[in-house]
Amino acid sequence: MSEEQTFEQLFNESLEHDSNIRPGEIVKGKVITVKPDEIVLNIGAKGDGIITRSEYSNDNSLDLTTVVKEGDEMEAKVLKGKAGDEQVLLTYKRLAADRGNKKLEEAFNNKEVLTARVVKVLDGGLSVVYEGARVFIPASLVSDTYEKDLNKYNGQEIEFMITEFNPRRRRVIGDRKCLLVSRMAERQKELLEKLHVGDIIEGQVKNVTDFGAFVDLGDIDGLLHISEMSWGHVESPKKVFKVGETLRVFIKDIQGTKIALSLKFPDENPWIDAASKYAVGTIVKGRVARMTDFGAFIELEPGIDALLHVSQISRDHVEKPSDVLKSGQEVEAKVVDFNEGDHKISLSIKALSGPADDEAGSASLDAEETPAAEEAVKEAPAEE
Numbered sequence: 579m580s581e582e583q584t585f586e587q588l589f590n591e592s593l594e595h596d597s598n599i600r601p602g603e604i605v606k607g608k609v610i611t612v613k614p615d616e617i618v619l620n621i622g623a624k625g626d627g628i629i630t631r632s633e634y635s636n637d638n639s640l641d642l643t644t645v646v647k648e649g650d651e652m653e654a655k656v657l658k659g660k661a662g663d664e665q666v667l668l669t670y671k672r673l674a675a676d677r678g679n680k681k682l683e684e685a686f687n688n689k690e691v692l693t694a695r696v697v698k699v700l701d702g703g704l705s706v707v708y709e710g711a712r713v714f715i716p717a718s719l720v721s722d723t724y725e726k727d728l729n730k731y732n733g734q735e736i737e738f739m740i741t742e743f744n745p746r747r748r749r750v751i752g753d754r755k756c757l758l759v760s761r762m763a764e765r766q767k768e769l770l771e772k773l774h775v776g777d778i779i780e781g782q783v784k785n786v787t788d789f790g791a792f793v794d795l796g797d798i799d800g801l802l803h804i805s806e807m808s809w810g811h812v813e814s815p816k817k818v819f820k821v822g823e824t825l826r827v828f829i830k831d832i833q834g835t836k837i838a839l840s841l842k843f844p845d846e847n848p849w850i851d852a853a854s855k856y857a858v859g860t861i862v863k864g865r866v867a868r869m870t871d872f873g874a875f876i877e878l879e880p881g882i883d884a885l886l887h888v889s890q891i892s893r894d895h896v897e898k899p900s901d902v903l904k905s906g907q908e909v910e911a912k913v914v915d916f917n918e919g920d921h922k923i924s925l926s927i928k929a930l931s932g933p934a935d936d937e938a939g940s941a942s943l944d945a946e947e948t949p950a951a952e953e954a955v956k957e958a959p960a961e962e
Contacts, residue, residue, distance in 0.1 A: 599623050599656060599663070602655065604653055604655055605656060606651065607620050607627050607653075609648050612642055616631065617634065628668060629670050653673060655672055679711045679750070682713065692738055692739070693736070694706040695735050695736075696731045696732055699729050704731055713740070714752065719741075738757065741756070762797060783821050783824075791807075800837035806838070808842065810881050842881075857913065860912070865909075869899045869900050870899070873885050878923070911926055911927045911929070
């Protein structure tokens with residue numbers, strides 16, 4: 579009686595196995611033979627199950643003997659065949675992809691961060707495989723900065739999130755950029771909490787433009803505007819700074835994530851002791867910095883320019899400063915007026931002759947200075 583029961587059980591089991599032998603069904607089997615390009619499984623049916631290299635992996639150079647051995651148990655999906663066939667074609671990679679897609683769907687719904695290896699660099703982005711399922715990461719979503727060459731990611735494990743999941747249309751899209759942006763924002767927030775107006779910090783010049791330089795302070799950039807580069811006049815930031823150069827700057831202002839930097843340290847302000855250095859009557863030397871029709875601006879030192887009015891250049895009549903002066907020329911003159919509040923200094927070459935001429939020169943300056951000249955002098959500090 580027990581033998582009949584055993585036979586019946588075996589017969590029923592064979593029927594159960596045979597019922598699974600149709601395309602799309604999942605079968606279990608034991609590895610009986612492994613070749614470099616083929617795996618043979620005993621799936622409990624009349625015929626054996628065959629998994630070719632191309633149906634095990636997308637790696638056409640993979641030696642299957644290095645990943646599977648005889649006696650291993652594994653699952654596979656029926657690709658082609660039916661009960662009674664001498665051979666049944668199976669696929670392992672498609673079963674893995676199906677299961678991987680289920681996990682990708684869960685990750686998409688739960689907004690999980692995944693890690694997978696880049697298996698191929700494409701023209702438009704990266705192809706990664708997560709537990710047998712493929713994910714495409716467009717080039718625009720690989721990094722938070724533009725990267726022309728993505729080959730450096732080939733073979734690397736990277737983190738990403740699934741932002742679009744539609745396996746039927748073969749659209750499973752990953753996004754690495756969102757993680758980088760989010761983490762950068764967190765680091766910036768932490769850094770901004772530590773920074774205060776007036777702090778002196780070091781940073782590296784990241785980019786130089788016509789209007790200033792962007793300085794990397796570590797996870798956030800600060801702008802060093804051309805007007806804050808020196809107490810003196812800066813013609814072009816590109817002539818002063820180089821990318822990669824380390825600067826010691828102080829924070830002038832913080833507005834949200836925008837940080838204004840300056841190299842005009844208050845204790846180095848040339849106007850601090852200007853009253854004693856450039857008192858009325860003092861004879862000074864300076865360089866012709868720039869000229870207008872009404873006068874020449876003489877740089878006495880970086881950050882301090884004085885106006886030499888056209889009427890004070892010579893005892894002879896001068897139509898315009900450029901008729902007798904040249905840019906960069908060194909001149910000697912006497913201070914005839916000093917206005918500390920407005921940061922204005924007036925010079926006279928005529929006044930070098932003597933006190934009488936000094937007074938005459940000063941009077942002449944007051945009489946001849948035009949409204950346009952006064953306005954230019956007012957604006958002079960801003961031009962620095």
